[in-house]
């Protein structure tokens with residue numbers, strides 16, 4: 001299932017062992033075949049036609065005071081890095097690339113990107129953003145530096161290590177017989193429904209988080225929770241953990257701060273929504289894991305849940 005989900009299937013080898021060797025990393029940085037993905041204010045550089053990652057040579061950044069490139073990994077024998085060029089004003093003009101490439105919002109562009117490019121872009125966006133926001137130590141306030149090619153940061157003063165965050169989000173389709181519970185967040189279009197979701201809190205299992213979220217948001221009791229698939233969600237650093245939750249009650253009582261509406265839908269209704277054949281009911285787009293969770297449930301036999 002995860003092979004169908006955007007941002008999954010990153011093809012790069014992150015080289016967890018060899019990147020500990022500073023000389024090896026330096027050689028990768030200086031290798032003329034190495035490729036660098038510029039990221040500007042969390043937007044990766046994308047070719048205009050067809051849409052794909054726009055890799056650059058290191059010379060591209062020669063005159064630039066950019067942070068140290070972040071090592072993404074090796075693919076087809078070539079080293080890949082991401083570089084934060086956020087300090088540049090009007091970068092497409094400065095770099096003279098406006099005709100062929102643009103810095104674009106990944107959420108808007110993902111549907112047009114090759115699957116492997118989308119996955120690499122997710123890694124680059126999350127890492128570049130994390131480095132930009134963790135220049136100071138959370139323990140002592142001192143300056144931190146990137147180590148292991150950007151796999152983590154270390155404080156100059158107290159030597160504390162800081163690792164890129166990944167924030168787990170529980171997301172679930174809640175099912176009972178032939179019915180599936182979906183919700184609509186405040187401000188969403190009136191016909192748009194999706195799976196219920198929320199951050200896993202400290203000291204909480206994924207299953208407990210699903211049960212708590214569904215009870216808090218919709219007032220429905222959940223029993224068995226089954227994990228299905230995950231998706232990196234680089235806005236900025238989430239990991240969506242997709243589940244099917246078996247409801248043990250039906251009465252809905254929404255929390256209006258979280259949801260504007262929650263309803264039970266039949267397989268037929270959701271099958272039509274996924275096919276785009278219902279004006280009055282919209283399913284999440286294919287770049288969201290919710291789409292794939294709903295589809296997986298719709299495609300199971302009615303008795304198989």
Ligand SMILES: [Zn+2]
Pocket residue numbers: 137138139140141142155156157158159160
């Ligand atoms: Zn420190």
